[in-house]
Amino acid sequence: MRLLIVLLLLVLMIGGAIYGVRSGAIDVPPDWNPWATLDVNAEPNFLTRYKLGRLSKSSELCQQVLATTNIEYERVDNRMTGPACGFFNAVRIQKTSSGVNKPFSLSCRAAVSLALWERHVLTPAAEKHFGQKVATLEHFGSYSCRNVYGRANATRSQHATAEALDVAGFVLEDGERIRVLKDWSAGGAHAAFLRDVRTGACRFFDGVLSPDYNAAHRDHFHFDRGPYRVCR
Known part of the structure; x- marks a missing residue:
């Protein structure tokens, strides 16, 4: 009986602490508060992926975070373009922290991942290896209503x-x-x-494929926000 009472008190204490943090009654620095809005400029930690996951559940929260980045974009209307193809809470990106060779569309959550990657991986890597920043990000495209590898019997691509x-x-x-x-x-x-x-992209995207993965990726990196985690 005594053990049961102790366990009940512990549960009440933990529940009270969680409520206190979520309500703001207990002051916790935003970086260490799971319910604080993701700050793209803050140093990533073990809560970053959790906060990224929250953006998948709230279009409004995702747009709120994306608006704090230096990505230049316009919103894309939600629409289906074919069977299991289309746009939902997507944006048309004109410029990132770097220039781009041409505008492209991404879901909001993928765009936030891109901003995190540029801020915390791409720019530091360029400065480390070359002592300068990246001026232009060159890409092969983003949206495409097709199956994986364009195969007729495959599932839809994240593209x-x-x-x-x-x-x-x-x-x-x-x-x-x-x-x-x-x-x-x-x-x-x-x-x-x-x-x-x-x-470094594996910290912020779900799927990261490179030439190490297969010959189909010999000339590009594939970054996606999807249902599977892979980093190769």
Whole structure:
């Protein structure tokens, strides 16, 4: 009986603490508060993925967070473009922290992941390896109403709902160009940079595929927000 009472008191104490944090009655720094809004500029920690997950459940919260980034975009109307294809809470991106070779569409949650990756992975990696920032992000596209690998008997690709982006390379501020196809196996700073930005993307995206995955990705990185976790 005494043990039951102790356990009940512990449950009440824990429940009270959770309520206190959620309601704001107990002051916890936002970085360590699971219910605080995601701050893209804050140093990522073990709660970052949880906060990213919350954006998948709330279009309004996702748009609120995306508006705090330096991505230039316009909202895309929700619409179906084919069987299991279309846009939901998506945006048309004109510019990220870098320029882009052409505008592209992404779901809001994928766009927030992109902003986190650029802020905490891409920019630091470029400064580490080359002493400068990335001026242009070169990509092969994002939205495409198709199955995985374009196969007739496959499931829909994450591209079919604008949840994925294929990154082909980067142009540095001094004009130097780094391409996945040319530089992944070349060795040196270019290859080390590409591996850093690939591996770092796994912190913020669900699916990250590179030339290490298969030949179909020999010339680009595939980043997506989807149902499966893979980093290769």
